Amino acid sequence: xxxxxxxxxxxxxxxxxxxxxxxxxxxxxxxxxxxxxxxxxxxxxxxxxxxxxxxxxxxxxxxxxxxxxxxxxxxxxxxxxxxxxxxxxxxxxxxxxxxxxxxxxxxxxxxxxxxxxxxxxxxxxxxxxxxxxxxxxxxxxxxxxxxxxxxxxxxxxxxxxxxxxxxxxxxxxxxxxxxxxxxxxxxxxxxxxxxxxxxxxxxxxxxxxxxxxxxxxxxxxxxxxxxxxxxxxxxxxxxxxxxxxxxxxxxxxxxxxxxxxxxxxxxxxxxxxxxxxxxxxxxxxxxxxxxxxxxxxxxxxxxxxxxxxxxxxxxxxxxxxxxxxxxxxxxxxxxxxxxxxxxxxxxxxxxxxxxxxxxxxxxxxxxxxxxxxxxxxxxxxxxxxxxx
Amino acid sequence: xxxxxxxxxxxxxxxxxxxxxxxxxxxxxxxxxxxxxxxxxxxxxxxxxxxxxxxxxxxxxxxxxxxxxxxxxxxxxxxxxxxxxxxxxxxxxxxxxxxxxxxxxxxxxxxxxxxxxxxxxxxxxxxxxxxxxxxxxxxxxxxxxxxxxxxxxxxxxxxxxxxxxxxxxxxxxxxxxxxxxxxxxxxxxxxxxxxxxxxxxxxxxxxxxxxxxxxxxxxxxxxxxxxx
Numbered sequence: 124x125x126x127x128x129x130x131x132x133x134x135x136x137x138x139x140x141x142x143x144x145x146x147x148x149x150x151x152x153x154x155x156x157x158x159x160x161x162x163x164x165x166x167x168x169x170x171x172x173x174x175x176x177x178x179x180x181x182x183x184x185x186x187x188x189x190x191x192x193x194x195x196x197x198x199x200x201x202x203x204x205x206x207x208x209x210x211x212x213x214x215x216x217x218x219x220x221x222x223x224x225x226x227x228x229x230x231x232x233x234x235x236x237x238x239x240x241x242x243x244x245x246x247x248x249x250x251x252x253x254x255x256x257x258x259x260x261x262x263x264x265x266x267x268x269x270x271x272x273x274x275x276x277x278x279x280x281x282x283x284x285x286x287x288x289x290x291x292x293x294x295x296x297x298x299x300x301x302x303x304x305x306x307x308x309x310x311x312x313x314x315x316x317x318x319x320x321x322x323x324x325x326x327x328x329x330x331x332x333x334x335x336x337x338x339x340x341x342x343x344x345x346x347x348x349x350x351x352x353x354x355x356x357x358x359x360x361x362x363x364x365x366x367x368x369x370x371x372x373x374x375x376x377x378x379x380x381x382x383x384x385x386x387x388x389x390x391x392x393x394x395x396x397x398x399x400x401x402x403x404x405x406x407x408x409x410x411x412x413x414x415x416x417x418x419x420x421x422x423x424x425x426x427x428x429x430x431x432x433x434x435x436x437x438x439x440x441x442x443x444x445x446x447x448x449x450x451x452x453x454x455x456x457x458x459x460x461x462x463x464x465x466x467x468x469x470x471x472x473x474x475x476x477x478x479x480x481x482x483x484x485x486x487x488x489x490x491x492x493x494x495x496x497x498x499x500x501x502x503x504x505x506x507x508x509x510x511x
Numbered sequence: 512x513x514x515x516x517x518x519x520x521x522x523x524x525x526x527x528x529x530x531x532x533x534x535x536x537x538x539x540x541x542x543x544x545x546x547x548x549x550x551x552x553x554x555x556x557x558x559x560x561x562x563x564x565x566x567x568x569x570x571x572x573x574x575x576x577x578x579x580x581x582x583x584x585x586x587x588x589x590x591x592x593x594x595x596x597x598x599x600x601x602x603x604x605x606x607x608x609x610x611x612x613x614x615x616x617x618x619x620x621x622x623x624x625x626x627x628x629x630x631x632x633x634x635x636x637x638x639x640x641x642x643x644x645x646x647x648x649x650x651x652x653x654x655x656x657x658x659x660x661x662x663x664x665x666x667x668x669x670x671x672x673x674x675x676x677x678x679x680x681x682x683x684x685x686x687x688x689x690x691x692x693x694x695x696x697x698x699x700x701x702x703x704x705x706x707x708x709x710x711x712x713x714x715x716x717x718x719x720x721x722x723x724x725x726x727x728x729x730x731x732x733x734x735x736x737x738x739x
Contacts, residue, residue: 274720274721306616306618307719308617308619308711309619309620309621309734310621333619336723337723337727377720395717395720398597399597400596400597400715400717400718401595401596401597401717402717
């Protein structure tokens with residue numbers, strides 16, 4: 124008996140049904156980004172290990188031949204920023220798109236495959252509301268392109284960060300408080316804020332910032348909860364982005380988004396779709412983190428595939444051919460034709476039926492194996508026989 | 512010049528051939544509730560919050576339409592998974608389970624029911640160095656042990672954790688204590704309280720935003736109810 128070797132935890136095989144629709148989805152997204160002027164680039168999957176990489180703790184590391192440490196690509200943005208600094212130092216604005224696999228050593232569970240395909244955009248060199256709105260619009264269009272009904276939610280982690288600064292909250296306390304805000308866990312928030320003896324209005328603002336979610340009218344509430352000039356400035360940035368949109372009724376806001384406070388410096392956004400419980404796209408502005416001015420988003424292909432309606436994609440070959448010359452005509456026209464490896468006609472016919480192949484191509488011509496196949500006339504035309 | 516965006520409510524026929532379905536805004540909420548005693552208290556709270564919910568007819572139905580919501584019943588430790596993946600829009604589960612699982616969900620209301628504490632428990636009078644701790648909560652236990660500078664081993668058990676102490680499988684256990692009567696009967700004592708727990712109303716991250724019309728008022732009413 125042979126031992127069955129399975130792929131490592133958090134990785135898996137992709138079979139034709141899924142591989143086909145994955146390729147189609149990638150093609151649609153690339154085309155969308157192309158029509159908006161985003162140029163495709165690629166970066167190596169092998170990187171020099173850098174402890175300051177935003178995902179350094181999650182990356183797979185191993186030794187190079189000379190003993191230095193290498194890491195597998197765990198995120199596109201850092202490598203892209205190197206590519207940009209080396210090749211386009213002054214070329215602004217710069218619009219790039221990418222697509223490829225990343226490897227993240229998170230604990231493998233339902234949510235975290237360790238190898239997955241990411242597709243995304245970077246808009247570099249400009250920091251303004253027009254640039255942010257373009258990315259948010261493209262996040263929505265990305266989901267529409269694949270047939271989903273999107274809702275994009277905007278946040279601004281600098282709003283919470285500014286509240287922390289105003290309340291002079293110690294660095295050591297910030298992570299716990301930000302986490303409670305992000306989880307909308309008011310009970311924990313209360314117990315964390317109480318011992319700090321903050322000014323009443325700041326205490327109130329920090330306690331209630333996690334409830335500032337909803338449609339764009341939430342900005343007004345935010346203004347009255349946090350009327351300080353510093354927080355007003357952060358709200359104004361969102362307001363400017365929203366006014367770029369002709370129809371902002373579908374936009375959602377959550378001012379309690381408080382993840383990666385030191386990485387994101389402006390708007391952050393997530394895209395959802397109905398009846399799927401997890402965000403499909405995440406992005407935002409990270410001026411100064413890797414490049415002076417940059418924003419972008421990325422989309423995990425595998426999760427997106429799970430959100431798509433399950434369709435029966437045709438994976439079987441269309442024609443089984445015993446004749447090479449007419450097969451060449453069909454292939455030239457783009458049809459999928461398998462060359463039979465059998466010499467016996469009955470055997471070939473049986474094989475085709477078992478494999479769900481719809482036509483048999485013999486010296487007598489095209490023989491349909493299923494009735495009323497929609498492509499029958501097309502195929503005859505391609506063979507130069509159809510005038511029926 | 513502004514970018515043109517499609518108007519709310521338009522139907523998109525996508526290039527992939529799927530038709531985009533419009534959100535069904537009238538759709539009922541799906542709630543994940545833990546089996547057992549907390550189930551009754553949870554239902555009562557939800558009813559007081561204005562939801563019209565019937566009880567399951569024979570008590571054996573795992574998933575049923577209770578009127579104002581679809582209810583699914585499960586082990587409490589499965590609730591965060593159902594909610595995180597969005598199979599349930601919201602649910603009720605103990606803070607102890609949430610701390611153990613660190614799920615990526617919202618927990619906006621402390622319902623104040625199913626109150627208990629998670630404690631370090633040892634046989635009465637024992638005080639030698641702890642080398643092995645058994646628990647249903649291995650993550651919380653490890654965090655606690657690291658916090659007090661202990662390098663004891665942690666083993667995960669599924670039920671009757673106290674037995675580990677009584678049989679010598681472990682020097683101590685970390686478990687839920689409600690009244691303490693089980694401990695007394697088995698000559699065990701609480702050495703330290705690690706954390707307090709109570710049931711939380713938890714919500715899926717996407718659902719809170721996409722079904723805000725139903726969830727937001729419910730959260731507000733529940734908060735008012737537990738305040739008094």
